[in-house]
Amino acid sequence: MGIFSSPGRCSWPPSAGKSRGFARAQAIAQAIRNNLIRQTSLGPVLLPGAVGFEREDGLILNPSYWVLPALQDLARLEPDQPVWGELIQSGLRLLEQARFGRWALPPDWIALKDDALSFPPDFAPRFGYEAIRVPLYLIWAGLGDDKTLKPFLDYWEQTGPLHPAWVDLIADTPAPYPAKAGTRSVLALGAFVSPQSSTRALRLPDLASEDGYYTAALSLLMEVALKKWCQAQ
Numbered sequence: 001m002g003i004f005s006s007p008g009r010c011s012w013p014p015s016a017g018k019s020r021g022f023a024r025a026q027a028i029a030q031a032i033r034n035n036l037i038r039q040t041s042l043g044p045v046l047l048p049g050a051v052g053f054e055r056e057d058g059l060i061l062n063p064s065y066w067v068l069p070a071l072q073d074l075a076r077l078e079p080d081q082p083v084w085g086e087l088i089q090s091g092l093r094l095l096e097q098a099r100f101g102r103w104a105l106p107p108d109w110i111a112l113k114d115d116a117l118s119f120p121p122d123f124a125p126r127f128g129y130e131a132i133r134v135p136l137y138l139i140w141a142g143l144g145d146d147k148t149l150k151p152f153l154d155y156w157e158q159t160g161p162l163h164p165a166w167v168d169l170i171a172d173t174p175a176p177y178p179a180k181a182g183t184r185s186v187l188a189l190g191a192f193v194s195p196q197s198s199t200r201a202l203r204l205p206d207l208a209s210e211d212g213y214y215t216a217a218l219s220l221l222m223e224v225a226l227k228k229w230c231q232a233q
Helices: 014-035 068-077 083-097 133-140 146-159 181-193 213-232
Strands: 037-040 043-046 058-061 110-113 116-118
Touching: 014 037, 014 068, 037 083, 043 058, 043 083, 068 083, 068 133, 133 146, 133 181, 133 213, 146 181, 181 213
Parallel strands: none
Antiparallel strands: 037 043, 058 110, 110 116
16 A cells, blocks of 8 residues: 555546546447447347357357446447447347246357347356346346346246256256355345345345355446446435
8 A cells, every 4th residue: 555655656647547548448349349249130239259159050149248337338438339229229139039948037148040049059058157147237237127137036036045056948957056156146136126125135145265256256246236226216
C-alpha cells in the first residue's frame, strides 16, 4: 500500500486513463464485429472464437458467451452500431429455442444449422459448467423475469438439496456430485430475485480453497449482479 503514500507521485490527468480505456474498448468492439458475428435465422450470433466454430454440422454456439450486461455496455459505447442490440435480442431468441430435457434448460454448447438446433457430437449435452452463467447474466442485465428464470429455479428446486454440478439434457440424469460454491451462489441469487420468492435474506455458500478460480469468479460476478439488481429496485 505504501506505493501510493506520496501524493501526486502516481497521478496523471483524470481524462487520460479514461480516454485510453474507451479507445481500447472501441478496438475490442470493432474486433468482435469484424471477426465473431455471423448472420443467421436467429439474427446475428456470436461465435465463441474466430477459428474452429464454423463446421459442417453448423455454427457452434455457447449461450453463456452472450454476456448480456456487456452487450448493453457495448450498445452504449457504440450507439451507431445496431448490432449490439440485435445480439441481445438474438441471444434471448436462442434461449427461447434452446430448451432441452425435463427442465427445458439451455445446454453449455449448441449447434445451429439453418433453422435447426442440435447438440454438437464432441460436447457433452449438459446444462452445467458453462450455462450456469446464463441466469447470472439475465439477472445482471435486468432481463431475469419470472418467465426467463423459471426453468432454472424449477431445476434447482427439484434437484435440491444436492444441487448437482450438471444435468444431462438427453437422459435427464444429474451429476453424481454436487455443484461447487460458485454455482450455488448463482442458485441463491436466482432464488432471491425471483418474483415468486419470499426470501428476505441471501445466504451465500462458503468458498473453499480447493474450489479454484472459476468458482471464485462466479461468486464475485454474482455479487456484482446482485448489486445491479438491488440498484434497479
